[in-house]
Amino acid sequence: MKLLASTASPYARKVRIVLAEKKIECELQPVDVSPVDNPVNAHNPLGKIPTLVLDDGTALYDSRVIVEFLDNASPISRLIPEDVRDRVAVRRWEALADGVLDAGLLARYESLRDKRERSKDWSDKQLARMRRGCEQMSKDLEGRAWCHGGRYSLADIALGCCLGWLGFRQPGDVNWHAAYPGLARQYQKLMERPAFADTAPIAPK
Numbered sequence: 001m002k003l004l005a006s007t008a009s010p011y012a013r014k015v016r017i018v019l020a021e022k023k024i025e026c027e028l029q030p031v032d033v034s035p036v037d038n039p040v041n042a043h044n045p046l047g048k049i050p051t052l053v054l055d056d057g058t059a060l061y062d063s064r065v066i067v068e069f070l071d072n073a074s075p076i077s078r079l080i081p082e083d084v085r086d087r088v089a090v091r092r093w094e095a096l097a098d099g100v101l102d103a104g105l106l107a108r109y110e111s112l113r114d115k116r117e118r119s120k121d122w123s124d125k126q127l128a129r130m131r132r133g134c135e136q137m138s139k140d141l142e143g144r145a146w147c148h149g150g151r152y153s154l155a156d157i158a159l160g161c162c163l164g165w166l167g168f169r170q171p172g173d174v175n176w177h178a179a180y181p182g183l184a185r186q187y188q189k190l191m192e193r194p195a196f197a198d199t200a201p202i203a204p205k
């Protein structure tokens with residue numbers, strides 16, 4: 001089994017953390033997805049990472065499908081609850097954290113365009129989305145040790161990957177750590193886990 005990934009991708013980090021928490025061995029293949037023709041296309045028509053290639057050649061994407069597969073592949077450290085209501089709550093957290101990331105990536109891509117081609121309205125829309133998302137996550141976490149059900153789960157992993165990337169890339173030049181101290185504290189706590197500390201985002205060489 002091999003994971004096509006990059007050290008900067010927050011969605012790939014989610015999968016790498018799940019692999020580590022569940023003690024599943026997996027080869028990591030760093031790939032650059034910026035060129036139109038990239039090595040991921042042969043496995044995933046969307047050309048996106050993370051993509052997990054199983055030993056029989058089956059490719060799994062996207063990160064949400066991969067983490068579900070991995071959580072069921074081993075009983076060690078269950079990260080997605082079995083109970084439907086709990087599972088839905090955890091997956092909603094994941095959808096929210098991933099959604100904030102999606103908006104952050106769009107804002108970042110926009111900021112990398114030539115100044116004359118950038119749309120302020122488009123960027124502002126993404127920033128507002130990120131802000132509302134962080135606001136909600138901050139509110140939902142208030143007074144809790146973990147995102148859902150009093151225990152560490154995929155929800156915390158998704159939140160941590162989102163916050164880690166926001167701190168790393170700073171889309172929109174917003175200082176998220178200062179704006180949401182509760183979230184910043186939670187990220188510090190998550191970083192005490194080896195699975196998080198070992199996967200902190202790094203810009204690819």
Ligand code: GSF
Binds near residue numbers: 062063
């Ligand atoms: C998002 C993957 C994604 O956008 C998931 O796996 O959860 N919903 C998907 N990956 C980016 C890399 S990154 O910024 O994490 C990607 O592969 N982009 C390539 C492109 O051409 O958009």
